[in-house]
Amino acid sequence: MNVQAAQTWQGVQEEVLRRIHAREWKPGDLIPNEAELAKEFGCARTTVNRALRSLADGGLLERRRKAGTRVAAPPVAKATLNIAVIRHEVEDRGARYGYQLALREVRAAPTHISAALGVGVQERLLHVMALHLSNDAPYALEDRWINTLHVPGALGQDFRSVSANEWLLQNVPYTKGEIAFAAKPATAENAKHLNCPENSALLAVNRLTWDHDQSVTAVQVLFAPGHQMRTRI
Protein backbone atom coordinates (compact mmCIF):
# COMPACT_ATOMS: atom_id res chain seq x y z
CA MET A 1 0.00 0.00 0.00
CA ASN A 2 1.58 3.24 -1.10
CA VAL A 3 -0.90 5.50 0.59
CA GLN A 4 -0.92 6.71 4.12
CA ALA A 5 -2.23 10.20 4.50
CA ALA A 6 -4.13 12.01 1.81
CA GLN A 7 -6.69 13.43 4.15
CA THR A 8 -7.21 16.52 2.06
CA TRP A 9 -8.96 16.71 -1.28
CA GLN A 10 -5.81 18.26 -2.75
CA GLY A 11 -3.87 15.28 -1.50
CA VAL A 12 -6.28 12.88 -3.12
CA GLN A 13 -6.20 14.92 -6.31
CA GLU A 14 -2.41 14.84 -6.38
CA GLU A 15 -2.29 11.09 -5.95
CA VAL A 16 -4.91 10.54 -8.64
CA LEU A 17 -3.02 12.89 -10.96
CA ARG A 18 0.17 11.02 -10.24
CA ARG A 19 -1.42 7.73 -11.20
CA ILE A 20 -2.73 9.23 -14.42
CA HIS A 21 0.64 10.73 -15.30
CA ALA A 22 2.42 7.51 -14.39
CA ARG A 23 0.01 5.66 -16.69
CA GLU A 24 -1.12 3.43 -13.83
CA TRP A 25 -4.54 4.55 -14.98
CA LYS A 26 -4.46 4.98 -18.73
CA PRO A 27 -6.69 7.14 -20.89
CA GLY A 28 -10.04 5.39 -21.20
CA ASP A 29 -9.56 3.31 -18.05
CA LEU A 30 -12.29 3.06 -15.48
CA ILE A 31 -10.92 4.01 -12.09
CA PRO A 32 -12.14 2.67 -8.74
CA ASN A 33 -15.33 4.21 -7.47
CA GLU A 34 -15.46 6.91 -4.84
CA ALA A 35 -16.24 4.55 -1.98
CA GLU A 36 -13.25 2.33 -2.76
CA LEU A 37 -10.89 5.26 -3.11
CA ALA A 38 -12.17 6.73 0.13
CA LYS A 39 -11.43 3.46 1.88
CA GLU A 40 -7.99 3.25 0.29
CA PHE A 41 -7.06 6.81 1.18
CA GLY A 42 -8.65 6.62 4.57
CA CYS A 43 -10.87 9.62 4.09
CA ALA A 44 -14.54 10.39 3.56
CA ARG A 45 -16.21 9.82 0.23
CA THR A 46 -17.06 13.53 0.14
CA THR A 47 -13.36 14.30 0.05
CA VAL A 48 -12.75 11.94 -2.86
CA ASN A 49 -15.77 13.39 -4.62
CA ARG A 50 -14.34 16.89 -4.30
CA ALA A 51 -11.01 15.80 -5.75
CA LEU A 52 -12.48 13.87 -8.67
CA ARG A 53 -15.02 16.55 -9.46
CA SER A 54 -12.26 19.12 -9.64
CA LEU A 55 -10.25 16.94 -12.03
CA ALA A 56 -13.35 16.38 -14.13
CA ASP A 57 -13.88 20.14 -14.33
CA GLY A 58 -10.36 20.40 -15.65
CA GLY A 59 -11.16 17.86 -18.35
CA LEU A 60 -8.89 15.08 -17.09
CA LEU A 61 -11.63 12.76 -15.96
CA GLU A 62 -15.03 11.89 -17.33
CA ARG A 63 -17.72 10.95 -14.87
CA ARG A 64 -21.12 9.47 -15.37
CA ARG A 65 -23.59 8.28 -12.81
CA LYS A 66 -23.65 4.57 -12.42
CA ALA A 67 -21.12 4.15 -15.23
CA GLY A 68 -18.30 5.42 -13.04
CA THR A 69 -15.25 7.60 -13.57
CA ARG A 70 -12.74 7.13 -16.34
CA VAL A 71 -9.58 8.87 -17.43
CA ALA A 72 -10.47 11.20 -20.29
CA ALA A 73 -9.45 9.81 -23.65
CA PRO A 74 -8.03 11.50 -25.57
CA PRO A 75 -6.77 13.97 -23.01
CA VAL A 76 -8.39 17.14 -24.26
CA ALA A 77 -6.38 20.08 -23.06
CA LYS A 78 -8.39 23.09 -22.04
CA ALA A 79 -6.61 26.34 -22.66
CA THR A 80 -8.11 29.12 -20.59
CA LEU A 81 -7.43 32.60 -21.86
CA ASN A 82 -8.17 35.61 -19.74
CA ILE A 83 -9.88 38.27 -21.77
CA ALA A 84 -9.19 41.36 -19.71
CA VAL A 85 -9.60 45.06 -20.25
CA ILE A 86 -6.87 45.98 -22.71
CA ARG A 87 -5.56 48.75 -20.45
CA HIS A 88 -4.91 46.23 -17.72
CA GLU A 89 -3.31 43.82 -20.15
CA VAL A 90 -0.83 46.51 -21.14
CA GLU A 91 -0.21 47.75 -17.61
CA ASP A 92 0.30 44.21 -16.31
CA ARG A 93 3.19 43.90 -18.73
CA GLY A 94 4.70 46.94 -17.10
CA ALA A 95 4.11 49.20 -20.08
CA ARG A 96 2.52 52.65 -20.27
CA TYR A 97 -1.00 52.50 -21.64
CA GLY A 98 -2.32 54.95 -24.19
CA TYR A 99 -5.66 55.38 -25.89
CA GLN A 100 -6.79 57.20 -29.03
CA LEU A 101 -10.30 57.43 -30.35
CA ALA A 102 -10.10 57.01 -34.12
CA LEU A 103 -13.75 57.19 -35.14
CA ARG A 104 -17.18 57.62 -33.65
CA GLU A 105 -20.27 57.59 -35.81
CA VAL A 106 -23.89 56.59 -35.77
CA ARG A 107 -25.03 54.80 -38.87
CA ALA A 108 -26.49 51.64 -40.34
CA ALA A 109 -24.12 48.72 -39.86
CA PRO A 110 -22.81 46.28 -42.47
CA THR A 111 -25.22 43.39 -42.87
CA HIS A 112 -22.99 40.85 -41.13
CA ILE A 113 -22.93 43.09 -38.06
CA SER A 114 -26.64 43.83 -37.92
CA ALA A 115 -27.34 40.16 -38.49
CA ALA A 116 -24.99 39.14 -35.68
CA LEU A 117 -26.58 41.69 -33.36
CA GLY A 118 -30.05 40.64 -34.43
CA VAL A 119 -31.25 44.13 -35.43
CA GLY A 120 -32.76 45.44 -38.65
CA VAL A 121 -30.34 46.21 -41.45
CA GLN A 122 -31.23 49.89 -41.60
CA GLU A 123 -31.07 50.36 -37.83
CA ARG A 124 -28.58 53.11 -36.98
CA LEU A 125 -26.00 51.83 -34.49
CA LEU A 126 -23.05 53.38 -32.70
CA HIS A 127 -19.76 52.57 -34.34
CA VAL A 128 -16.51 53.23 -32.50
CA MET A 129 -12.94 52.59 -33.56
CA ALA A 130 -10.09 53.14 -31.17
CA LEU A 131 -6.40 52.45 -30.91
CA HIS A 132 -4.80 51.07 -27.77
CA LEU A 133 -1.14 51.91 -27.27
CA SER A 134 1.62 50.30 -25.27
CA ASN A 135 4.54 52.65 -24.59
CA ASP A 136 3.22 54.84 -27.43
CA ALA A 137 3.40 51.97 -29.92
CA PRO A 138 0.19 50.62 -31.45
CA TYR A 139 -0.95 47.63 -29.44
CA ALA A 140 -4.45 46.81 -30.61
CA LEU A 141 -7.15 48.24 -32.79
CA GLU A 142 -10.69 47.98 -31.50
CA ASP A 143 -13.57 48.10 -33.98
CA ARG A 144 -16.87 48.08 -32.17
CA TRP A 145 -20.58 48.29 -32.90
CA ILE A 146 -22.95 48.95 -30.03
CA ASN A 147 -26.61 48.02 -30.08
CA THR A 148 -28.02 51.41 -29.10
CA LEU A 149 -31.53 50.01 -29.03
CA HIS A 150 -30.51 48.08 -25.95
CA VAL A 151 -27.81 50.45 -24.69
CA PRO A 152 -29.09 53.97 -25.46
CA GLY A 153 -26.79 55.36 -22.77
CA ALA A 154 -23.80 54.77 -25.03
CA LEU A 155 -24.98 57.62 -27.26
CA GLY A 156 -24.26 60.04 -24.43
CA GLN A 157 -20.63 58.98 -24.23
CA ASP A 158 -17.96 60.49 -26.45
CA PHE A 159 -15.40 57.71 -25.72
CA ARG A 160 -12.58 60.23 -26.08
CA SER A 161 -10.90 59.40 -22.77
CA VAL A 162 -12.57 56.20 -21.63
CA SER A 163 -12.61 53.35 -24.13
CA ALA A 164 -15.91 51.77 -25.11
CA ASN A 165 -14.33 48.57 -23.87
CA GLU A 166 -14.13 49.83 -20.30
CA TRP A 167 -17.28 51.92 -20.35
CA LEU A 168 -19.40 48.97 -21.38
CA LEU A 169 -17.86 46.66 -18.81
CA GLN A 170 -18.50 49.21 -16.09
CA ASN A 171 -22.00 50.10 -17.13
CA VAL A 172 -23.68 47.38 -19.13
CA PRO A 173 -24.13 43.86 -17.88
CA TYR A 174 -23.98 40.87 -20.13
CA THR A 175 -25.06 37.36 -19.42
CA LYS A 176 -23.46 35.41 -22.23
CA GLY A 177 -21.21 35.80 -25.20
CA GLU A 178 -19.30 34.24 -28.02
CA ILE A 179 -15.65 34.67 -28.75
CA ALA A 180 -13.68 33.65 -31.81
CA PHE A 181 -9.97 33.76 -32.59
CA ALA A 182 -8.71 34.05 -36.13
CA ALA A 183 -5.90 35.46 -38.24
CA LYS A 184 -6.67 38.26 -40.69
CA PRO A 185 -4.63 40.24 -43.20
CA ALA A 186 -4.35 43.93 -42.37
CA THR A 187 -6.47 46.19 -44.56
CA ALA A 188 -5.02 49.52 -45.68
CA GLU A 189 -6.89 51.20 -42.83
CA ASN A 190 -5.74 48.64 -40.24
CA ALA A 191 -2.18 49.07 -41.45
CA LYS A 192 -2.36 52.84 -41.10
CA HIS A 193 -3.53 52.64 -37.50
CA LEU A 194 -1.29 49.81 -36.40
CA ASN A 195 1.67 51.26 -38.29
CA CYS A 196 2.42 48.02 -40.10
CA PRO A 197 2.57 46.90 -43.73
CA GLU A 198 -0.69 46.21 -45.49
CA ASN A 199 -1.64 42.51 -45.46
CA SER A 200 0.36 41.83 -42.31
CA ALA A 201 -0.96 38.80 -40.44
CA LEU A 202 -2.97 40.07 -37.49
CA LEU A 203 -4.44 38.12 -34.60
CA ALA A 204 -8.15 38.94 -34.45
CA VAL A 205 -10.41 38.37 -31.48
CA ASN A 206 -14.12 38.73 -32.20
CA ARG A 207 -16.58 39.01 -29.39
CA LEU A 208 -20.35 39.17 -29.39
CA THR A 209 -22.09 39.74 -26.07
CA TRP A 210 -25.71 39.43 -25.02
CA ASP A 211 -27.74 40.55 -22.05
CA HIS A 212 -30.32 37.79 -21.86
CA ASP A 213 -31.87 37.92 -25.34
CA GLN A 214 -30.72 41.42 -26.25
CA SER A 215 -27.44 41.86 -28.06
CA VAL A 216 -25.09 44.36 -26.48
CA THR A 217 -22.08 44.77 -28.70
CA ALA A 218 -20.01 43.18 -31.44
CA VAL A 219 -16.32 43.94 -31.34
CA GLN A 220 -13.25 42.96 -33.28
CA VAL A 221 -9.88 43.52 -31.67
CA LEU A 222 -6.91 43.36 -34.02
CA PHE A 223 -3.56 43.04 -32.35
CA ALA A 224 -0.33 44.43 -33.78
CA PRO A 225 1.79 41.93 -35.75
CA GLY A 226 3.70 39.48 -33.59
CA HIS A 227 1.26 39.63 -30.72
CA GLN A 228 0.80 36.40 -28.79
CA MET A 229 -1.83 35.24 -26.36
CA ARG A 230 -0.34 32.73 -23.96
CA THR A 231 -1.51 30.45 -21.25
CA ARG A 232 -0.58 27.29 -19.39
CA ILE A 233 -2.29 23.98 -19.78
Place this chain on the structure above:
Amino acid sequence: MNVQAAQTWQGVQEEVLRRIHAREWKPGDLIPNEAELAKEFGCARTTVNRALRSLADGGLLERRRKAGTRVAAPPVAKATLNIAVIRHEVEDRGARYGYQLALREVRAAPTHISAALGVGVQERLLHVMALHLSNDAPYALEDRWINTLHVPGALGQDFRSVSANEWLLQNVPYTKGEIAFAAKPATAENAKHLNCPENSALLAVNRLTWDHDQSVTAVQVLFAPGHQMRTRI
Protein backbone atom coordinates in the same frame (compact mmCIF):
# COMPACT_ATOMS: atom_id res chain seq x y z
CA MET B 1 -38.26 38.93 0.54
CA ASN B 2 -37.88 37.68 -2.99
CA VAL B 3 -36.44 34.33 -2.01
CA GLN B 4 -38.25 31.21 -1.04
CA ALA B 5 -36.61 28.08 -2.27
CA ALA B 6 -33.04 27.96 -3.49
CA GLN B 7 -32.25 24.75 -1.69
CA THR B 8 -29.73 23.66 -4.30
CA TRP B 9 -26.33 25.16 -4.93
CA GLN B 10 -27.34 25.77 -8.53
CA GLY B 11 -30.34 27.69 -7.28
CA VAL B 12 -28.18 29.85 -5.05
CA GLN B 13 -25.74 30.35 -7.89
CA GLU B 14 -28.52 31.46 -10.21
CA GLU B 15 -29.86 33.96 -7.75
CA VAL B 16 -26.39 35.36 -7.06
CA LEU B 17 -25.75 35.57 -10.80
CA ARG B 18 -29.06 37.33 -11.26
CA ARG B 19 -28.12 39.93 -8.68
CA ILE B 20 -24.79 40.51 -10.36
CA HIS B 21 -26.35 40.83 -13.79
CA ALA B 22 -29.08 43.08 -12.44
CA ARG B 23 -26.37 45.26 -10.90
CA GLU B 24 -27.86 44.82 -7.43
CA TRP B 25 -24.31 43.82 -6.58
CA LYS B 26 -21.95 45.88 -8.70
CA PRO B 27 -18.39 45.06 -9.69
CA GLY B 28 -16.19 45.66 -6.70
CA ASP B 29 -19.03 45.35 -4.18
CA LEU B 30 -18.66 43.22 -1.11
CA ILE B 31 -21.52 40.77 -0.94
CA PRO B 32 -23.05 39.34 2.26
CA ASN B 33 -21.07 36.57 3.86
CA GLU B 34 -21.88 32.90 3.51
CA ALA B 35 -23.69 32.63 6.83
CA GLU B 36 -26.00 35.55 6.02
CA LEU B 37 -26.76 34.23 2.55
CA ALA B 38 -27.43 30.79 3.97
CA LYS B 39 -29.92 32.30 6.39
CA GLU B 40 -31.54 34.36 3.65
CA PHE B 41 -31.83 31.43 1.27
CA GLY B 42 -32.81 29.02 3.99
CA CYS B 43 -30.07 26.53 3.24
CA ALA B 44 -26.82 25.33 4.80
CA ARG B 45 -23.67 27.40 4.58
CA THR B 46 -22.03 24.52 2.73
CA THR B 47 -24.51 24.98 -0.08
CA VAL B 48 -23.79 28.68 -0.36
CA ASN B 49 -20.08 27.92 -0.24
CA ARG B 50 -20.43 25.53 -3.16
CA ALA B 51 -22.28 28.10 -5.22
CA LEU B 52 -19.89 30.97 -4.51
CA ARG B 53 -16.81 28.82 -4.99
CA SER B 54 -18.07 27.77 -8.37
CA LEU B 55 -18.65 31.38 -9.40
CA ALA B 56 -15.20 32.30 -8.13
CA ASP B 57 -13.71 29.51 -10.25
CA GLY B 58 -15.40 31.08 -13.22
CA GLY B 59 -13.83 34.40 -12.42
CA LEU B 60 -17.02 36.25 -11.50
CA LEU B 61 -16.30 36.55 -7.80
CA GLU B 62 -13.17 37.16 -5.82
CA ARG B 63 -12.95 35.60 -2.41
CA ARG B 64 -10.51 36.11 0.41
CA ARG B 65 -10.59 34.76 3.90
CA LYS B 66 -11.76 37.20 6.45
CA ALA B 67 -12.02 39.93 3.80
CA GLY B 68 -15.11 38.37 2.30
CA THR B 69 -16.47 37.90 -1.20
CA ARG B 70 -16.73 40.63 -3.79
CA VAL B 71 -17.95 40.86 -7.35
CA ALA B 72 -14.92 40.71 -9.63
CA ALA B 73 -13.96 44.08 -11.08
CA PRO B 74 -13.36 44.34 -13.92
CA PRO B 75 -15.21 41.24 -15.01
CA VAL B 76 -12.45 39.24 -16.61
CA ALA B 77 -13.92 36.83 -19.10
CA LYS B 78 -12.25 33.45 -19.25
CA ALA B 79 -12.38 31.87 -22.66
CA THR B 80 -11.79 28.16 -22.50
CA LEU B 81 -10.64 26.58 -25.73
CA ASN B 82 -10.61 22.83 -26.12
CA ILE B 83 -7.42 21.69 -27.73
CA ALA B 84 -8.42 18.34 -29.11
CA VAL B 85 -6.83 15.84 -31.43
CA ILE B 86 -7.12 17.41 -34.87
CA ARG B 87 -8.74 14.30 -36.31
CA HIS B 88 -11.56 14.60 -33.80
CA GLU B 89 -11.89 18.31 -34.45
CA VAL B 90 -12.44 17.59 -38.14
CA GLU B 91 -14.73 14.64 -37.58
CA ASP B 92 -16.82 16.56 -35.05
CA ARG B 93 -17.59 19.05 -37.80
CA GLY B 94 -18.92 16.18 -39.85
CA ALA B 95 -16.08 16.23 -42.35
CA ARG B 96 -13.89 13.40 -43.63
CA TYR B 97 -10.46 13.45 -42.06
CA GLY B 98 -7.29 12.91 -44.02
CA TYR B 99 -3.63 12.81 -43.05
CA GLN B 100 -0.42 13.15 -45.02
CA LEU B 101 3.09 12.93 -43.67
CA ALA B 102 5.15 15.64 -45.35
CA LEU B 103 8.54 15.21 -43.73
CA ARG B 104 10.30 13.06 -41.18
CA GLU B 105 13.93 13.66 -40.30
CA VAL B 106 16.37 13.42 -37.44
CA ARG B 107 18.64 16.39 -37.13
CA ALA B 108 19.80 19.26 -34.97
CA ALA B 109 16.98 21.71 -34.36
CA PRO B 110 16.96 25.47 -34.88
CA THR B 111 18.25 27.23 -31.80
CA HIS B 112 14.88 28.59 -30.70
CA ILE B 113 13.54 25.03 -30.68
CA SER B 114 16.43 23.45 -28.81
CA ALA B 115 16.35 26.32 -26.34
CA ALA B 116 12.60 25.91 -25.79
CA LEU B 117 13.06 22.18 -25.30
CA GLY B 118 16.04 22.72 -23.05
CA VAL B 119 18.43 20.47 -24.98
CA GLY B 120 21.88 21.12 -26.43
CA VAL B 121 21.96 22.96 -29.76
CA GLN B 122 23.66 20.12 -31.60
CA GLU B 123 21.38 17.46 -30.16
CA ARG B 124 19.70 15.54 -32.99
CA LEU B 125 15.93 15.58 -32.56
CA LEU B 126 13.03 14.08 -34.45
CA HIS B 127 11.35 16.55 -36.75
CA VAL B 128 7.96 15.73 -38.26
CA MET B 129 5.78 17.78 -40.55
CA ALA B 130 2.32 16.63 -41.50
CA LEU B 131 -0.77 17.91 -43.20
CA HIS B 132 -4.24 17.36 -41.77
CA LEU B 133 -7.08 17.37 -44.29
CA SER B 134 -10.78 18.03 -44.01
CA ASN B 135 -12.78 16.64 -46.94
CA ASP B 136 -9.50 16.46 -48.88
CA ALA B 137 -8.84 20.18 -48.41
CA PRO B 138 -5.86 21.30 -46.33
CA TYR B 139 -7.01 21.95 -42.77
CA ALA B 140 -3.89 22.38 -40.70
CA LEU B 141 -0.15 22.00 -41.02
CA GLU B 142 1.65 20.46 -38.05
CA ASP B 143 5.34 21.20 -37.57
CA ARG B 144 6.70 19.23 -34.65
CA TRP B 145 9.99 18.57 -32.88
CA ILE B 146 10.17 15.68 -30.45
CA ASN B 147 12.71 15.45 -27.65
CA THR B 148 14.05 11.99 -28.45
CA LEU B 149 16.26 12.07 -25.37
CA HIS B 150 13.11 11.82 -23.30
CA VAL B 151 10.94 9.99 -25.85
CA PRO B 152 13.25 7.56 -27.65
CA GLY B 153 10.27 5.43 -28.61
CA ALA B 154 9.25 8.04 -31.17
CA LEU B 155 12.24 7.05 -33.32
CA GLY B 156 10.59 3.68 -33.90
CA GLN B 157 7.49 5.26 -35.38
CA ASP B 158 7.21 6.25 -39.01
CA PHE B 159 4.15 8.48 -38.48
CA ARG B 160 2.90 7.60 -41.94
CA SER B 161 -0.58 6.54 -40.86
CA VAL B 162 -0.86 7.76 -37.29
CA SER B 163 -0.03 11.40 -36.69
CA ALA B 164 2.61 12.33 -34.14
CA ASN B 165 -0.14 14.33 -32.50
CA GLU B 166 -2.14 11.21 -31.71
CA TRP B 167 0.79 8.89 -31.10
CA LEU B 168 2.23 11.16 -28.44
CA LEU B 169 -1.10 11.65 -26.69
CA GLN B 170 -1.62 7.90 -26.60
CA ASN B 171 1.88 7.00 -25.51
CA VAL B 172 3.65 9.82 -23.74
CA PRO B 173 2.29 11.51 -20.64
CA TYR B 174 2.79 15.17 -19.94
CA THR B 175 2.27 17.02 -16.74
CA LYS B 176 2.29 20.63 -17.86
CA GLY B 177 2.53 22.76 -20.94
CA GLU B 178 2.40 26.17 -22.49
CA ILE B 179 0.24 27.26 -25.34
CA ALA B 180 0.37 30.43 -27.40
CA PHE B 181 -1.90 31.79 -30.10
CA ALA B 182 -0.63 34.12 -32.78
CA ALA B 183 -1.07 35.13 -36.40
CA LYS B 184 1.71 34.40 -38.88
CA PRO B 185 2.22 35.05 -42.59
CA ALA B 186 2.46 31.88 -44.67
CA THR B 187 5.96 31.05 -45.83
CA ALA B 188 6.43 29.69 -49.34
CA GLU B 189 6.52 26.18 -47.88
CA ASN B 190 3.42 26.73 -45.72
CA ALA B 191 1.61 28.11 -48.75
CA LYS B 192 2.48 25.06 -50.83
CA HIS B 193 1.14 22.66 -48.25
CA LEU B 194 -1.95 24.62 -47.31
CA ASN B 195 -2.63 25.50 -50.93
CA CYS B 196 -2.94 29.21 -50.25
CA PRO B 197 -1.13 32.34 -51.39
CA GLU B 198 2.21 33.12 -49.81
CA ASN B 199 1.95 35.56 -46.90
CA SER B 200 -1.65 34.61 -46.20
CA ALA B 201 -2.59 35.32 -42.58
CA LEU B 202 -2.54 32.01 -40.70
CA LEU B 203 -3.71 31.26 -37.20
CA ALA B 204 -0.82 29.62 -35.37
CA VAL B 205 -1.07 27.58 -32.19
CA ASN B 206 2.24 26.83 -30.50
CA ARG B 207 2.44 24.23 -27.82
CA LEU B 208 5.30 23.14 -25.61
CA THR B 209 4.74 20.21 -23.28
CA TRP B 210 6.71 18.84 -20.37
CA ASP B 211 6.71 15.63 -18.39
CA HIS B 212 7.80 16.86 -14.98
CA ASP B 213 11.13 18.53 -15.81
CA GLN B 214 11.72 16.82 -19.15
CA SER B 215 10.50 18.50 -22.31
CA VAL B 216 8.41 16.29 -24.55
CA THR B 217 7.62 18.15 -27.71
CA ALA B 218 7.32 21.56 -29.32
CA VAL B 219 4.70 21.89 -32.00
CA GLN B 220 3.34 24.60 -34.20
CA VAL B 221 -0.02 24.05 -35.83
CA LEU B 222 -0.84 26.42 -38.69
CA PHE B 223 -4.47 26.48 -39.73
CA ALA B 224 -5.66 27.17 -43.24
CA PRO B 225 -6.69 30.78 -43.94
CA GLY B 226 -10.06 31.74 -42.51
CA HIS B 227 -9.95 29.19 -39.72
CA GLN B 228 -11.61 30.24 -36.49
CA MET B 229 -11.44 28.89 -32.97
CA ARG B 230 -14.65 29.62 -31.14
CA THR B 231 -16.01 29.31 -27.68
CA ARG B 232 -18.66 30.72 -25.37
CA ILE B 233 -17.99 32.96 -22.45
Place this chain on the structure above:
DNA sequence: CATGCTATTATGTATATACATAATACATGA
Protein backbone atom coordinates in the same frame (compact mmCIF):
# COMPACT_ATOMS: atom_id res chain seq x y z
C1' DC C 1 -38.62 -11.40 -28.96
C1' DA C 2 -39.45 -6.89 -27.89
C1' DT C 3 -40.93 -3.93 -24.29
C1' DG C 4 -41.27 -2.10 -20.09
C1' DC C 5 -40.72 -2.53 -15.01
C1' DT C 6 -37.51 -2.91 -11.16
C1' DA C 7 -33.49 -3.41 -8.54
C1' DT C 8 -28.94 -1.98 -8.31
C1' DT C 9 -25.20 1.03 -8.43
C1' DA C 10 -22.14 5.12 -8.79
C1' DT C 11 -22.22 9.73 -8.80
C1' DG C 12 -24.57 14.11 -7.19
C1' DT C 13 -26.13 16.91 -3.57
C1' DA C 14 -27.82 18.76 1.10
C1' DT C 15 -27.07 19.07 6.06
C1' DA C 16 -25.07 19.77 10.74
C1' DT C 17 -20.98 19.92 12.86
C1' DA C 18 -16.38 20.76 13.76
C1' DC C 19 -12.10 22.58 13.18
C1' DA C 20 -8.34 24.93 10.10
C1' DT C 21 -6.47 29.00 8.12
C1' DA C 22 -5.75 33.55 6.57
C1' DA C 23 -6.43 38.23 7.14
C1' DT C 24 -7.92 41.94 9.62
C1' DA C 25 -8.70 44.85 13.77
C1' DC C 26 -7.54 45.89 18.12
C1' DA C 27 -4.93 46.02 22.24
C1' DT C 28 -0.63 45.97 24.50
C1' DG C 29 3.91 46.97 25.61
C1' DA C 30 8.57 48.90 24.72
Place this chain on the structure above:
DNA sequence: TCATGTATTATGTATATACATAATAGCATG
Protein backbone atom coordinates in the same frame (compact mmCIF):
# COMPACT_ATOMS: atom_id res chain seq x y z
C1' DT D 1 5.08 55.74 17.51
C1' DC D 2 6.00 51.42 16.18
C1' DA D 3 6.14 46.77 16.62
C1' DT D 4 4.14 42.69 18.29
C1' DG D 5 0.88 39.78 19.98
C1' DT D 6 -4.12 38.41 20.28
C1' DA D 7 -8.94 38.14 19.35
C1' DT D 8 -12.16 38.08 15.80
C1' DT D 9 -14.06 36.91 11.54
C1' DA D 10 -15.00 34.96 6.89
C1' DT D 11 -13.72 31.54 4.04
C1' DG D 12 -11.82 26.73 3.52
C1' DT D 13 -12.13 22.02 4.45
C1' DA D 14 -13.28 17.31 6.52
C1' DT D 15 -16.80 14.15 8.25
C1' DA D 16 -20.99 11.21 8.81
C1' DT D 17 -25.31 10.81 7.19
C1' DA D 18 -29.05 10.88 4.23
C1' DC D 19 -31.38 11.03 0.18
C1' DA D 20 -31.64 12.23 -5.05
C1' DT D 21 -30.76 11.00 -9.70
C1' DA D 22 -29.16 8.78 -13.78
C1' DA D 23 -27.82 4.82 -16.06
C1' DT D 24 -27.46 0.13 -16.30
C1' DA D 25 -28.63 -4.77 -15.94
C1' DG D 26 -31.72 -8.11 -15.38
C1' DC D 27 -36.26 -9.80 -15.04
C1' DA D 28 -40.95 -10.31 -16.22
C1' DT D 29 -44.69 -9.90 -19.15
C1' DG D 30 -47.26 -9.39 -23.35
